[in-house]
Amino acid sequence: MMIRPTIAQATLRAITRPAAGSSIPARAILLAPALASSSRSFSSTPSILKKNKGPNVKSPKQKIRATEDDEAGANDDPGAGEVVISEVIEKTAAKIEKAVHWAKAVIFEGVERGRGRVTPALLDSVRVSLPDAPGQCHLNAVASITTKGNALYVEVWDTDATKHVESAIHQANLPGISPQKTGANTLKIPILRPTTEQRAEILRSLANTVEGAKQQIRMARTDGFKHLGGRKSNGTEEVQKLVDEASKDLDGQMVLAKKEFEKA
Structure with missing residues (x-):
């Protein structure tokens, strides 16, 4: 009794039978589809969510803003703040020195008058x-x-x-x-030659001169603090040091003037 092959068996034989004149083994024919499918790259992102990422193109406003930021950054000077502080201190010192010089000149004249020279x-x-x-x-x-x-x-x-x-x-x-x-x-x-009363008047006048000079010094300090940004800003300690030294100098000049008047 002859058993007929099933449709599946007939199909398998047709696929596995090499064609005439072909040197490709039957196993290679079966594996070809699998190799072709395995060459695809795997991605867990659905294709519908994938976007075409081209070059990062900025809008006109973004370009202008970026250009301005670059120019501003190029002009930044790390030592600019120190230069400004130095200039303020120098100007304040000049004002203080001017007030002290004026007061010393007046004190010298007063001492000369007190001596009667x-x-x-x-x-x-x-x-x-x-x-x-x-x-x-x-x-x-x-x-x-x-x-x-x-x-x-x-x-x-x-x-x-x-x-x-x-x-x-x-x-x-x-x-x-x-x-x-x-x-x-x-x-x-x-x-x-001045009398005792006249010498006392000269001393009072010199004291007023010193107080006027100190007032100018305090005004210079206030102006300096303002330009530096306030009492607690950088550079204020240097300004205050100048003020203290100038005030001490003027007080010392008055002490010497009184001693000179006592000798007269």
């Missing part, structure tokens, strides 16, 4: 305002000062400026200094 330095603080000149000028710039006996003589080079020089000497408020006009362009200032 006749010297042109007694008029060093006098500043003259002329109608045809901007600001004020030193007395030495418009006149010569000489001594003779117990008096100072001021000879003004321009006769028209004599009244302005005389007014400037009065406005200087120097104790014991009172100019007397003796000619068209000459002023005489008698210098008498």
Whole structure:
């Protein structure tokens, strides 16, 4: 009895039988589909969620913002803050030094007057305002000062400026200094040995001068603190140190002035 092969068996024989003239083994034919399918890369992300990631293109606004940030960063200077602090301290120191210099000049003149000495330095603080000149000028710039006996003589080079020089000497408020006009362009200032009351007045005047200088110093400190950003900002300690040193210097000058007056 002959058994007919089933449809499945017939199909398997047809597939496994190599074609005429073919050198490919039957097993290779069966494995080919499997190899082809295994060459695909595995991904757990559904294809519908995958996006085409092209180059990162910025919008026009983003480009402008990025350019501005780059330019700002290029201009940054790590030491810029230190430079600003240094400049503020230098300017504050200059203001303080100016106030101290002015006070010392007035103290020196006061001591000379207290001693009763006749010297042109007694008029060093006098500043003259002329109608045809901007600001004020030193007395030495418009006149010569000489001594003779117990008096100072001021000879003004321009006769028209004599009244302005005389007014400037009065406005200087120097104790014991009172100019007397003796000619068209000459002023005489008698210098008498000061009395005890006059020396006391000179000392009071010098004390007011020192207090005025300290007020200018405090104003310079306030201005410096403001430019530095406040009392607790960087650089304020240096400014305060300048203020303390200047105040101590002026106090020392007053102590020396009192000692000189005691000797007179």
